[in-house]
Amino acid sequence: MTAAGERPLPERLLAVATRLFAENGYEGTSVQEIVRAAGVTKGAMYHYFAAKDDLLYEIYHRLLALQTERLRRLAGGAGPAEERLRAAAVDVIETSVAHLDELTVFFRSMHLLPAEKQKAVRAERRRYHECFRALVEEGQREGTFRAGVPADLAVNFFFGAVHQLSTWWHPDGPLDAGAVGEYYVGLFLDGLRKDGGLGEGSG
Amino acid sequence: MTAAGERPLPERLLAVATRLFAENGYEGTSVQEIVRAAGVTKGAMYHYFAAKDDLLYEIYHRLLALQTERLRRLAGGAGPAEERLRAAAVDVIETSVAHLDELTVFFRSMHLLPAEKQKAVRAERRRYHECFRALVEEGQREGTFRAGVPADLAVNFFFGAVHQLSTWWHPDGPLDAGAVGEYYVGLFLDGLRKDGGLGEGSG
Amino acid sequence: MTAAGERPLPERLLAVATRLFAENGYEGTSVQEIVRAAGVTKGAMYHYFAAKDDLLYEIYHRLLALQTERLRRLAGGAGPAEERLRAAAVDVIETSVAHLDELTVFFRSMHLLPAEKQKAVRAERRRYHECFRALVEEGQREGTFRAGVPADLAVNFFFGAVHQLSTWWHPDGPLDAGAVGEYYVGLFLDGLRKDGGLGEGSG
Amino acid sequence: MTAAGERPLPERLLAVATRLFAENGYEGTSVQEIVRAAGVTKGAMYHYFAAKDDLLYEIYHRLLALQTERLRRLAGGAGPAEERLRAAAVDVIETSVAHLDELTVFFRSMHLLPAEKQKAVRAERRRYHECFRALVEEGQREGTFRAGVPADLAVNFFFGAVHQLSTWWHPDGPLDAGAVGEYYVGLFLDGLRKDGGLGEGSG
DNA sequence: TATGAATGAGTTTTCATTCAT
DNA sequence: CATGAATGAAAACTCATTCAT
Numbered sequence: 001m002t003a004a005g006e007r008p009l010p011e012r013l014l015a016v017a018t019r020l021f022a023e024n025g026y027e028g029t030s031v032q033e034i035v036r037a038a039g040v041t042k043g044a045m046y047h048y049f050a051a052k053d054d055l056l057y058e059i060y061h062r063l064l065a066l067q068t069e070r071l072r073r074l075a076g077g078a079g080p081a082e083e084r085l086r087a088a089a090v091d092v093i094e095t096s097v098a099h100l101d102e103l104t105v106f107f108r109s110m111h112l113l114p115a116e117k118q119k120a121v122r123a124e125r126r127r128y129h130e131c132f133r134a135l136v137e138e139g140q141r142e143g144t145f146r147a148g149v150p151a152d153l154a155v156n157f158f159f160g161a162v163h164q165l166s167t168w169w170h171p172d173g174p175l176d177a178g179a180v181g182e183y184y185v186g187l188f189l190d191g192l193r194k195d196g197g198l199g200e201g202s203g
Numbered sequence: 204m205t206a207a208g209e210r211p212l213p214e215r216l217l218a219v220a221t222r223l224f225a226e227n228g229y230e231g232t233s234v235q236e237i238v239r240a241a242g243v244t245k246g247a248m249y250h251y252f253a254a255k256d257d258l259l260y261e262i263y264h265r266l267l268a269l270q271t272e273r274l275r276r277l278a279g280g281a282g283p284a285e286e287r288l289r290a291a292a293v294d295v296i297e298t299s300v301a302h303l304d305e306l307t308v309f310f311r312s313m314h315l316l317p318a319e320k321q322k323a324v325r326a327e328r329r330r331y332h333e334c335f336r337a338l339v340e341e342g343q344r345e346g347t348f349r350a351g352v353p354a355d356l357a358v359n360f361f362f363g364a365v366h367q368l369s370t371w372w373h374p375d376g377p378l379d380a381g382a383v384g385e386y387y388v389g390l391f392l393d394g395l396r397k398d399g400g401l402g403e404g405s406g
Numbered sequence: 407m408t409a410a411g412e413r414p415l416p417e418r419l420l421a422v423a424t425r426l427f428a429e430n431g432y433e434g435t436s437v438q439e440i441v442r443a444a445g446v447t448k449g450a451m452y453h454y455f456a457a458k459d460d461l462l463y464e465i466y467h468r469l470l471a472l473q474t475e476r477l478r479r480l481a482g483g484a485g486p487a488e489e490r491l492r493a494a495a496v497d498v499i500e501t502s503v504a505h506l507d508e509l510t511v512f513f514r515s516m517h518l519l520p521a522e523k524q525k526a527v528r529a530e531r532r533r534y535h536e537c538f539r540a541l542v543e544e545g546q547r548e549g550t551f552r553a554g555v556p557a558d559l560a561v562n563f564f565f566g567a568v569h570q571l572s573t574w575w576h577p578d579g580p581l582d583a584g585a586v587g588e589y590y591v592g593l594f595l596d597g598l599r600k601d602g603g604l605g606e607g608s609g
Numbered sequence: 610m611t612a613a614g615e616r617p618l619p620e621r622l623l624a625v626a627t628r629l630f631a632e633n634g635y636e637g638t639s640v641q642e643i644v645r646a647a648g649v650t651k652g653a654m655y656h657y658f659a660a661k662d663d664l665l666y667e668i669y670h671r672l673l674a675l676q677t678e679r680l681r682r683l684a685g686g687a688g689p690a691e692e693r694l695r696a697a698a699v700d701v702i703e704t705s706v707a708h709l710d711e712l713t714v715f716f717r718s719m720h721l722l723p724a725e726k727q728k729a730v731r732a733e734r735r736r737y738h739e740c741f742r743a744l745v746e747e748g749q750r751e752g753t754f755r756a757g758v759p760a761d762l763a764v765n766f767f768f769g770a771v772h773q774l775s776t777w778w779h780p781d782g783p784l785d786a787g788a789v790g791e792y793y794v795g796l797f798l799d800g801l802r803k804d805g806g807l808g809e810g811s812g
Numbered sequence: 813t814a815t816g817a818a819t820g821a822g823t824t825t826t827c828a829t830t831c832a833t
Numbered sequence: 834c835a836t837g838a839a840t841g842a843a844a845a846c847t848c849a850t851t852c853a854t
Contacts, residue, residue: 025314027230031849042850043814052849107370108311111228153378153386160367161360167310168359175356183356191394212838234824245825247839255824415817431720433636437845448846450818458845513776514717517634559784559792566773567766573716574765581762589762597800640828651829652835661828 010048013038014062017055022101026056026109057117060106061124063099067092068128075131081138082145082193086185088135089158093181096162097169104166129155136192145192158188213251216241217265220258225304229259229312260320263309264327266302270295271331278334284341285348289388291338292361296384299365300372307369332358339395348395361391416454419444420468423461428507432462432515463523466512467530469505473498474534481537487544488551492591494541495564499587502568503575510572535561542598551598564594619657622647623671626664631710635665635718666726669715670733672708676701677737684740690747691754695794697744698767702790705771706778713775738764745801754801767797 007015016038020029031052035045049055074088096103110118136151161184169180210218219241223232234255238248252258277291299306313321339354364387372383413421422444426435437458441451455461480494502509516524542557567590575586616624625647629638640661644654658664683697705712719727745760770793778789 025230028315030847032847041815043816043852046850047813107367108314111311112231149386149390150378153383154390156367156371157364157387157390160365160370161363163370164310164359164363164366167363167366175353180356183352184360187352187357187360187394188390189394190396191390191392193393233822235822244840246827246841249825250838433634434721436843438843447819449820449848452846453817513773514720517717518637555792555796556784559789560796562773562777563770563793563796566770566776568769569776570716570765570769570772573769573772581759586762589758590766593758593763593766593797593800595800596802597796597798599799639826641826650836652831652837655829656834 009038009040009044013040013045013048014055014058018059018101018105021056021059021105021109026105026112053113053117056105056109057113057121059102060110060121063095063102063106064121064124064128067095068124068131070095071128071131075135080144081135081142082189085132085135085139086189088132089185089188090181092132092159093162093165093184094177096165097177097180100166100169103163107163129159132159139192144194146194149192154188154192157191158184161188212241212243212247216243216248216251217258217261221262221304221308224259224262224308224312229308229315256316256320259308259312260316260324262305263313263324266298266305266309267324267327267331270298271327271334273298274331274334278338283347284338284345285392288335288338288342289392291335292388292391293384295335295362296365296368296387297380299368300380300383303369303372306366310366332362335362342395347397349397352395357391357395360394361387364391415444415446415450419446419451419454420461420464424465424507424511427462427465427511427515432511432518459519459523462511462515463519463527465508466516466527469501469508469512470527470530470534473501474530474537476501477534477537481541486550487541487548488595491538491541491545492595494538495591495594496587498538498565499568499571499590500583502571503583503586506572506575509569513569535565538565545598550600552600555598560594560598563597564590567594618647618649618653622649622654622657623664623667627668627710627714630665630668630714630718635714635721662722662726665714665718666722666730668711669719669730672704672711672715673730673733673737676704677733677740679704680737680740684744689753690744690751691798694741694744694748695798697741698794698797699790701741701768702771702774702793703786705774706786706789709775709778712772716772738768741768748801753803755803758801763797763801766800767793770797 013034017029017034020034020037023029031042031045034055035042038045049058070091071088074091075084077084077087106121110121113121133151133155136145136154139145140147140151165180169175169177171177175183216237220232220237223237223240226232227236234245234248237258238245241248252261273294274291277294278287280287280290313324316324336354336358339348339357342348343350343354368383372378374380378386419440423435423440426440426443429435437448437451440461441448444451455464476497477494480497481490483490483493512527516527519527539557539561542551542560545551546553546557571586575581575583577583581589622643626638626643629643629646632638640651640654643664644651647654658667679700680697683700684693686693686696715730719730722730742760742764745754745763748754749756749760774789778784780786784792
């Protein structure tokens with residue numbers, strides 16, 4: 001079941017590359033190392049990925065596609081904006097923690113992507129950002145969140161904190177992923193909320 | 204006055220390296236490019252810096268030394284913890300924005316430092332973090348901030364947001380540095396405050 | 407038939423490197439010069455040899471493997487020890503002269519090998535030395551050679567002379583390789599023989 | 610008494626260089642390392658030695674001058690040639706062992722000297738060799754040594770063994786320098802002596 | 813589909829030496 | 834006598850990528 005060839009090669013290559021990039025950096029990992037760790041040869045890799053940076057692009061692209069789809073579903077639901085925003089914020093933290101390597105690798109190395117790929121990924125990111133921002137603005141219009149803070153900035157504030165999670169959080173540390181999510185979302189929403197609120201943080 | 208040799212060479216090299224690292228990444232900038240931009244030869248650079256990564260280390264080490272010294276002064280002052288924390292938070296944003304290149308370069312590339320330099324910088328960072336955290340804890344003991352949030356986590360939350368500033372903020376954008384600072388500090392402190400707070404962030 | 411690609415590249419590279427090392431020294435020969443002389447690129451060389459010192463190791467390792475195998479065959483033959491020792495001594499001189507460049511290069515430059523490669527080659531050398539020494543000791547037990555000289559030292563004495571052959575002998579000189587071999591072996595065996603001098607070595 | 614400046618600087622530099630060259634090779638030792646170990650700066654070294662290879666030349670030149678002078682004295686004495694040759698052979702081993710680093714360094718690295726310095730040292734060496742050879746020839750004329758061996762070759766044979774001493778001999782080993790000298794001289798002279806074996810060398 | 817030999821431009825770093833002070 | 838900043842040329846080695854098979 002866990003035989004060498006279990007997963008399709010492209011997936012295996014991406015998984016291996018993600019791990020190595022997270023450990024040694026994108027530039028610190030050679031194509032040779034990737035294919036060796038995946039148990040194939042260079043030719044095989046170049047058959048599926050036109051260039052090394054395709055791996056980097058694909059790594060983040062897939063995570064972002066996943067997160068975007070989930071966000072769309074949560075944001076489009078019913079109920080007050082605050083509830084939907086909370087659910088979305090919790091979700092983005094959960095998936096981010098579940099794919100911390102991917103996130104780390106990308107934010108460290110996106111500047112190494114060739115211009116057009118960088119543009120593509122930025123566009124995808126922007127779509128995600130906009131969707132999230134819309135929720136904040138909805139909450140502001142509803143009066144739950146104070147209007148004095150630009151929604152854009154608030155979203156950047158929150159995402160900034162999330163994207164840096166890997167600089168300090170570790171699965172073996174005292175806080176599990178769920179707790180971090182609750183605390184972060186609490187800090188974020190309480191910072192936004194009009195009446196402050198008694199924010200319960202984690203349970 | 205602004206002749207080629209105005210500033211001492213080591214300073215000039217660091218300034219040039221910072222700019223180039225910010226533009227093209229640490230790995231994307233060759234030593235050749237650095238010395239060409241500084242108008243000297245490689246030998247001159249290696250006379251002052253034992254390795255390329257010394258530049259990276261020094262860039263962040265100097266910023267962190269500056270910020271730490273300022274933090275110590277602000278944290279050690281009189282008045283309620285909240286006021287000192289606010290001042291410290293505003294200050295770290297101001298100096299971070301004033302040295303955004305340094306910050307960006309470091310958080311993108313610290314993983315490329317050799318182990319012992321990484322350790323050194325982590326230790327310096329930890330001292331800064333501890334000092335900031337102590338302020339949060341003081342506020343919690345005073346009853347200004349709610350105790351339900353681990354101070355450590357709150358500091359990481361805020362610093363995460365700050366360290367990612369360069370991914371979206373630009374001096375030519377609609378928000379000036381001061382405004383961003385006020386908004387960020389407002390979001391952070393309101394997220395922490397016990398009674399939610401009426402804090403309107405920036406005026 | 408003697409086209410550029412006649413021999414496999416690794417062999418060609420070793421041959422070229424041997425010649426250049428002998429002419430200009432190991433340190434005085436750049437990888438660039440080797441590959442230029444072999445008509446390939448650096449990448450090609452590093453495809454087969456992980457480092458420049460691999461060439462040096464391989465050069466001597468191959469010669470030593472050849473000599474060891476021949477020594478084993480001669481030493482293991484029948485007849486009195488003296489005859490076998492003579493044959494072995496003649497053989498080591500013949501093959502040494504036939505591969506004088508290899509020998510020269512190695513004894514000049516083995517100290518430049520990284521520790522573990524140096525250890526490896528020393529171990530191989532020791533095996534060769536032991537086999538030769540056993541022959542001397544056999545001759546001493548048989549009574550042909552005087553027992554007053556440590557066999558170890560005698561072997562080092564002889565090999566020292568052989569390994570320095572390239573400092574004075576030249577194929578175009580007055581003595582051909584066979585003559586040198588006979589003289590050297592004569593000097594060595596007569597020095598060892600019982601009815602030789604009265605000299606008991608040290609007092 | 611043993612203060613830093615005890616010996617004149619040139620001597621100190623040569624001593625330090627000899628040790629470092631013996632430990633790490635000539636090319637593996639930088640001028641920087643030499644002057645650091647001697648506690649001076651580069652300028653000071655270049656004040657006394659025009660180039661790095663001057664150190665190498667001087668190291669061997671001084672040893673050779675010493676040995677030549679001693680040889681002249683011993684060779685020019687009275688008594689049978691064999692006695693004088695024995696004394697000279699013992700002496701060259703003693704001084705060689707006493708200056709093993711110098712010898713090692715030179716035979717490893719003379720090929721790195723610029724052509725004219727190489728020529729100079731070869732000429733000095735040849736004078737030494739000639740003087741030694743004359744003793745052998747005298748012994749052959751006197752009838753003590755067999756005439757069948759070219760004196761030149763015999764001297765090269767012996768010197769080869771001596772020059773390789775450092776590849777196996779160590780002051781802490783079981784044999785002290787005097788013992789090695791006696792054995793080596795014994796092997797050499799017995800190999801030469803007429804009533805030694807019947808070996809007529811090559812046919 | 814996949815191999816693996818080969819490319820070629822590039823990297824960081826080293827180092828003997830010079831020269832103004 | 835001595836300093837030490839600066840030079841400039843070269844060194845070993847790396848690596849993403851290609852291509853004939």
